[in-house]
Amino acid sequence: MKKVFLLIGLLGLVVSCSLDDNNTNVNYEFVPVVDYELPDTLVYGQRYQFPVSYVSPSSCNQFYGFDYDIEDSTRFVYVVNKVFENETCTETPTDTVETLLNFEVVYKYDYIFKFFNGVDENDEATYLTDTIPVKR
Structure with missing residues (x-):
């Protein structure tokens, strides 16, 4: 009985997987921040x-997430797009995309944000820079 379930499971796995990915390659790139709102x-x-x-460079770009670098109280923030x-693709250099950056204040010193x-x-x-004080 175990062999039957194993065979059915393997058959389902083989049937559900496709090796043809239409030759789609995905790259990741940083895109420049044009605006942000901080308290x-x-x-x-x-x-x-x-x-x-x-600004989304083309219709082949899709928001992927944020990348961060931390140096003392400075937070370097990068928007990452999947390409x-x-x-x-169509060039869409005028399409502005807004997304939300989640941030938790875990230190009591002032934060320097560099987008x-x-x-x-x-x-x-180059970076857009703001220093934001922390209420203790």
Whole structure:
């Protein structure tokens, strides 16, 4: 009886899986933040959702999430897009996308937020920067 269930399970697995992925490749890239909203102060122990806006470069871009780097009290924030290669895309550099950044205040010092804003002529990252004090 166990062999019958094992055989049925394996057959179901083989039938439900497809090896044809239509040759779709996915890459991930940082996209520049164009706007964000932060409060004037943060409260220790509170959770927040900050609206963050970026311009979607094409219809092949899709919001994937956020990436962070932490250096002392500085939070470097990057919007990450999933980019579908080998697709028919339309350029949409004017479509602004807004998403929410979840943030929890876990330290009692002031936070410095640096939102990735692109690269300059020397291929150096540029940032939109704000310092937000924390109420203790």
